[in-house]
Amino acid sequence: HYGRGKSEVSDICMSSTVQPWCKIIVYCYGTVPKSSTAFQDSTVMTSILKHKALLTEPIGKPLNNHKCIAPGCPSIGERRRVRYFRLPSDQQRRNQWLANSDRQDLKSQSEKSLYTRVLCQLHFHDSQFMNAQTYQRLIWNAVPTLFGKDVRRLEDFEPKEAAVKPDHPYTVPSPELPPSSAALPPAPLAPAPPLADSLRHYVALCTELKSQLAEKDRRLKALDKFSDGIVDSVVNQVKILPSEKQQQLVNALSPFGKLNKDEGTSKEPKVRVEVLLISRKHPGHTLLGLRTRCTWARGLYMVPGDFLHFGESWEAAAVRVAKEETGLILIEPRVCSVVEMVRASEGYHWINIFMVGKVADPEAEPAASDEAVCTGWHWFAWDALPGEELLFWSLRDLRRENVLDLTVFQ
Structure with a gap:
């Protein structure tokens, strides 16, 4: 009501029919010069509206508190350590x-x-x-x-509280000094070291690093020679053992060979079975894990997979792999695609057979075993997988073909 006097505005705003749109009027009045009559009227309206409890929060001031959209997330907006x-x-x-x-x-x-x-x-x-x-x-x-x-x-993510030492009973606080009116003179700046001295310093560091590297290389060669001698000695002793003892020794060492089952290069092509798990509880999704318990292709997402054992069918391999990697029971495994992966520079030539199968218990949760390569199993929508640079190579090639629809197998 631009142009009305203070008393008229007061009568209007104090009435019981005042509407919430009066906030807009106050906001518009707030942009006029302070010396104008309109600004004085807006001041009266603002105080009256606050008295009427219509201005419950400052106008135009956004809320600073954040709230994570994930259901059941323990984070709180006021915590400074959580981003x-x-x-x-x-x-x-x-x-x-x-x-x-x-x-x-x-x-x-x-x-x-x-x-x-x-x-x-x-x-x-x-x-x-x-x-x-x-x-x-x-x-x-x-x-x-x-x-x-x-x-x-x-x-x-919470900062650790520093331990505070208690004061001794005989300590006395020092008296407060009066404030000084005289400004302290600026501290003189230290001159920069000469350029020639800096270069000589870095040259000396490089020379020292080279000598340390040469010493470590010499020690590494000595350790390799020593380990080769130990292996030769053990092999010679194993040869004189009875066949039963030799078999027991091989069985005892077999678990150590599984640690590098994905990292061994070979000139012969290998057959690998990979499983796309589907569940009625997560339609259109498949289970991916992060390779964290390995040194090769670490940090890439992949589906449960392993090399085909001698005499093992594809279906049996899919059931075994799902159980070993995720702890889930697989039913109705079927072949859905075959992807060939060749990396000649690294000595890899794999034939990847992709199987799709249903989870027997939709309510069961995946759990990685101690010998599993992947951890952090999570259901991903097939049309919203992580980026190609984050996918294991066989899964990346399968996704590039874009010919697979998981909903067909539900």
Whole structure:
């Protein structure tokens, strides 16, 4: 009601029919000069509306508290040690985040309304951060995979309280000094060292590093020669043992050979069985794990897989692999695709047989055994898998073909 006097405005606003849109009037009045009559009227209206409890919160001031969209997340917006990340602007990656966090209900909302939605750092693996020490920024194609019982604990990010030593009973506080009015003179800057001295320093460091490297190389060659001698001695002693003792020794050493079952190169092609697990509880999804218990292809996502044993059928291998890697019982295994992977420079030539099968108990949760290569098993939507650079090579090639529809096998 621009142009009305103070008494008229007071009568209007103190009436019982005052409407919430008076907030807008006060906001508009707040932009006029302070010397004008309109500003004085707006001051009166603001005080009256606050008295009427219509202005319950400051106008135009956004809320600072964040809340993670993951159901049951233990993070709280006021915790400074927990970082929050907005949903990606890319629709495909945003849908993948929502699917992994079990928030399919948010997919129908507009991009503008999802701008303030966040996920906290408790749902991201260390490999998804540019720096796993500071946890400040995610990689460009980061995917949240830690939910439910796999979610991180808040205690992992809380600062440890420093131990405070109690004062001795005989300590006396020092008297306070009066403030000094005279400003302290600036401290003189130390002159920069001469350039020639710096170069000589770095040359000396390089020389020292070269000598240390040569010494370590000499020790490594000596250790290799010593280990070869030990192996030859053990082999000669094994040869004189009875055949029964030799077989017992081979059986005792067989578990150590499984540790590098994926890393051994061979000039002969190998057949590998990989399993796409599906569940009625997660339609259109398959189970992926992160390779963490190996040195080769570490940090890549893959499905349960292993090399085909001698005399073993594809179906039996699929059931065995699913049980060993995830602890889940597989039923109705079927062949869905075959992918050939050749890396001649590294000596790898694999024939990957992809099997698809249903989980016998949809309510069962995957659990990695002590001998499993992958950990952190999680259900991923087939149309929202992690980026190609994060997928194991055989799964990456299968995804590139884009001819597989998991819903057909449900």
